[in-house]
Amino acid sequence: MSISLSHISKSYKKVKAVQDISFNVNPGELFGLIGSDGAGKTTIFRILTTLLIPDEGTATVAGFDVVKDYKAIRKSVGYMPGRFSLYQDLTVEENLTFFATIFGTTIEENYDLIEDIYVQIEPFKNRRAGKLSGGMKQKLALCCALIHKPKVLFLDEPTTGVDPVSRKEFWEMLKRLQKKEITILVSTPYMDEAALCDRIALIQDGKILEIDTPEAIVNKFPKTIYNVGANNMYKLIQTLQGYEHLYSVFPFGEFVHYTDKRDSFENADLKSYLEKAGLTDIHIEPTLANIEDAFMELAR
Amino acid sequence: MKRFIGFIKKEFYHIFRDRRSLFILFGMPIAQILLFGFAITNEINNVDIAVLDHSKDATTEEIINKISASKYFTIKQMIAREADIETAFKKGKIKAVLNFEKDFSKNLIKEQKATIQIITDATDPNTANSITNYINSILQNYQQSKNKGIVMEYQIVPQTRMVYNPELKSVFMFVPGVMTIILMLVSAMMTSISITREKELGTMEILLVSPLKPFQVIIGKVVPYIFLSVINAAVIVLLSIFIFKMPVQGSLFLLGLESVLFIITSLALGILISTIAETQQAAMMISLMGLMLPVILLSGFIFPISSMPAPLQIISHIIPAKWFIIIIKAIMLKGVGLAFVWKETLILIGMTLFFIGLSIKKYKIRLE
Numbered sequence: 001m002s003i004s005l006s007h008i009s010k011s012y013k014k015v016k017a018v019q020d021i022s023f024n025v026n027p028g029e030l031f032g033l034i035g036s037d038g039a040g041k042t043t044i045f046r047i048l049t050t051l052l053i054p055d056e057g058t059a060t061v062a063g064f065d066v067v068k069d070y071k072a073i074r075k076s077v078g079y080m081p082g083r084f085s086l087y088q089d090l091t092v093e094e095n096l097t098f099f100a101t102i103f104g105t106t107i108e109e110n111y112d113l114i115e116d117i118y119v120q121i122e123p124f125k126n127r128r129a130g131k132l133s134g135g136m137k138q139k140l141a142l143c144c145a146l147i148h149k150p151k152v153l154f155l156d157e158p159t160t161g162v163d164p165v166s167r168k169e170f171w172e173m174l175k176r177l178q179k180k181e182i183t184i185l186v187s188t189p190y191m192d193e194a195a196l197c198d199r200i201a202l203i204q205d206g207k208i209l210e211i212d213t214p215e216a217i218v219n220k221f222p223k224t225i226y227n228v229g230a231n232n233m234y235k236l237i238q239t240l241q242g243y244e245h246l247y248s249v250f251p252f253g254e255f256v257h258y259t260d261k262r263d264s265f266e267n268a269d270l271k272s273y274l275e276k277a278g279l280t281d282i283h284i285e286p287t288l289a290n291i292e293d294a295f296m297e298l299a300r
Numbered sequence: 301m302k303r304f305i306g307f308i309k310k311e312f313y314h315i316f317r318d319r320r321s322l323f324i325l326f327g328m329p330i331a332q333i334l335l336f337g338f339a340i341t342n343e344i345n346n347v348d349i350a351v352l353d354h355s356k357d358a359t360t361e362e363i364i365n366k367i368s369a370s371k372y373f374t375i376k377q378m379i380a381r382e383a384d385i386e387t388a389f390k391k392g393k394i395k396a397v398l399n400f401e402k403d404f405s406k407n408l409i410k411e412q413k414a415t416i417q418i419i420t421d422a423t424d425p426n427t428a429n430s431i432t433n434y435i436n437s438i439l440q441n442y443q444q445s446k447n448k449g450i451v452m453e454y455q456i457v458p459q460t461r462m463v464y465n466p467e468l469k470s471v472f473m474f475v476p477g478v479m480t481i482i483l484m485l486v487s488a489m490m491t492s493i494s495i496t497r498e499k500e501l502g503t504m505e506i507l508l509v510s511p512l513k514p515f516q517v518i519i520g521k522v523v524p525y526i527f528l529s530v531i532n533a534a535v536i537v538l539l540s541i542f543i544f545k546m547p548v549q550g551s552l553f554l555l556g557l558e559s560v561l562f563i564i565t566s567l568a569l570g571i572l573i574s575t576i577a578e579t580q581q582a583a584m585m586i587s588l589m590g591l592m593l594p595v596i597l598l599s600g601f602i603f604p605i606s607s608m609p610a611p612l613q614i615i616s617h618i619i620p621a622k623w624f625i626i627i628i629k630a631i632m633l634k635g636v637g638l639a640f641v642w643k644e645t646l647i648l649i650g651m652t653l654f655f656i657g658l659s660i661k662k663y664k665i666r667l668e
Contacts, residue, residue, distance in 0.1 A: 049509045051667040070665075071511075079509040085502035089317045090310065101306030102512050144506075 002027045002183035008057035017043040018206040030178045032197035033187040040206040041187040045156045049079045062151045078150035082157045088130030103148030114143045135166025155186040191292035209298040221289035227255040229283040239277040307520035329482045336474035349396040350377040350388045355404035396420045464633045475540040476628045477601030480621045487566035489587035495574035496583040522567045529563040549635025562624040568655035575662040595621040
């Protein structure tokens with residue numbers, strides 16, 4: 001096991017940040033923690049990176065205990081905190097050199113590992129880190145976390161605040177890193193990114209809802225989902241919430257995802273109900289469940 | 301060791317790229333020493349006074365000439381009537397008025413006694429006091445020169461001698477104090493701010509999750525400031541020697557060593573502050589309130605400790621700056637060696653070890 005948590009709990013004063021969390025991450029796996037803000041993702045990261053001591057339970061990273069062997073862990077992991085945490089007044093190159101030096105290595109030694117990423121920011125290597133765009137900052141932070149060839153990489157919301165193109169590139173990089181036998185634990189609030197992980201854990205309010213591959217989680221979804229569209233989105237949701245057979249409804253892009261209580265759903269019945277409410281351009285069709293639907297269902 | 305050098309290099313980047321901290325580091329010492337040296341002073345020089353001479357005879361003229369010949373006073377105005385004294389003061393330029401009585405010479409010869417009234421503007425009591433003293437001593441001087449050859453039955457002539465600072469230059473008093481304040485401020489405030497900045501920006505989190513040991517981080521933070529503080533101390537000493545003609549009687553080497561000791565004491569305090577403060581602002585407030593005020597008020601820099609109430613005197617013992625000021629005053633002005641200041645030096649060393657021990661104990665290897 002590369003990462004293993006068993007019955008981890010942690011509270012801050014009165015708030016229970018995480019409760020009874022257990023999961024394992026296999027070597028070379030890309031494992032995602034999926035949950036909204038405040039779900040406890042950062043607390044899990046901080047416990048695993050030895051920054052916090054759990055109240056209960058035990059955890060190991062690369063075979064080392066997070067409390068007893070914290071020094072060994074600090075030598076062998078890479079950590080990218082949720083907040084941009086590089087030196088803004090140092091240039092790209094100076095930041096990278098600094099992190100290489102404190103880990104007792106050089107940029108040249110592990111250049112092959114960061115090459116794919118670094119070539120993208122190399123044109124700006126003399127620019128101060130504080131003056132980089134959001135996506136560039138994250139790429140630099142990833143380089144800095146990787147420069148000492150860590151066995152396990154912890155990425156806490158690496159794509160928050162990053163544009164869609166850079167997000168996509170970032171995930172492609174993670175996929176490539178995975179091939180170099182680095183175990184990656186990544187957290188994200190974006191459900192679409194969850195599908196890119198090998199396995200994911202859905203977290204809410206400090207508890208794990210489900211752990212499985214993204215496909216399995218979607219397949220377990222018990223109901224048929226309908227894409228419903230109409231001329232007025234706000235009114236559509238309000239009207240649907242008044243429908244007697246409603247099971248769940250929430251907005252999804254230009255449509256709403258609707259599930260019905262009944263086993264045999266009647267398209268025409270819902271349509272006439274909506275028309276009576278004065279909605280036009282009504283459009284109803286079944287669609288496939290995604291991680292977000294599964295999460296909403298589990299979080300109910 | 302390579303890690304350590306890398307860390308120190310990074311610290312220098314931080315310092316030299318932040319204009320504000322650069323200004324505090326190098327602008328402030330020079331500004332402060334010049335301010336205290338030139339502007340804030342108890343000496344009087346070229347004070348404007350006015351004279352109301354009711355008698356206008358040879359003696360009064362002689363006295364007036366003597367006073368205006370001294371570099372301390374400039375006679376700005378001759379007043380004709382008593383009523384004009386008030387107006388002269390109210391205009392604000394005149395700090396004192398000399399009022400000679402009528403028939404000054406005659407009275408002096410006939411009755412062996414004549415009166416001069418010295419009226420001073422006491423809105424600034426210190427200056428008023430000094431003016432009175434200076435005029436008195438000029439008058440006494442004049443009297444003695446007149447009485448030469450006449451034998452009096454009893455006469456007590458006090459002969460005062462001011463040692464170590466014969467001209468009573470206040471800059472001699474301020475230099476050790478300002479040097480103390482600056483070393484304290486640069487060392488304690490700047491280190492505590494630079495450590496808390498890492499906490500605030502989240503970089504401390506990454507430093508903790510790295511093979512760097514806590515003491516390496518701390519020493520790495522401290523070394524650049526030792527270096528810069530020593531430069532500062534040297535600048536202050538050079539300024540006071542060359543601009544204020546302050547003699548350094550004792551050994552410069554000993555002065556340097558004691559300064560380094562005090563710098564380390566202040567740095568240890570700075571580290572201690574950074575273990576308590578979570579934000580840069582908190583660190584700055586604690587440094588200013590917790591260090592600057594006691595240094596200014598209780599170290600004996602401005603107010604003599606011996607005239608403080610007993611509880612404050614006791615508190616002053618725990619202020620490192622007090623001991624450092626005693627040491628550097630002794631070295632700079634009295635020219636003594638280590639044999640005379642070993643006690644104070646030991647106290648400073650003890651305090652330093654205490655602060656370092658406490659900060660190592662309080663330093664967090666984790667986030668909480």
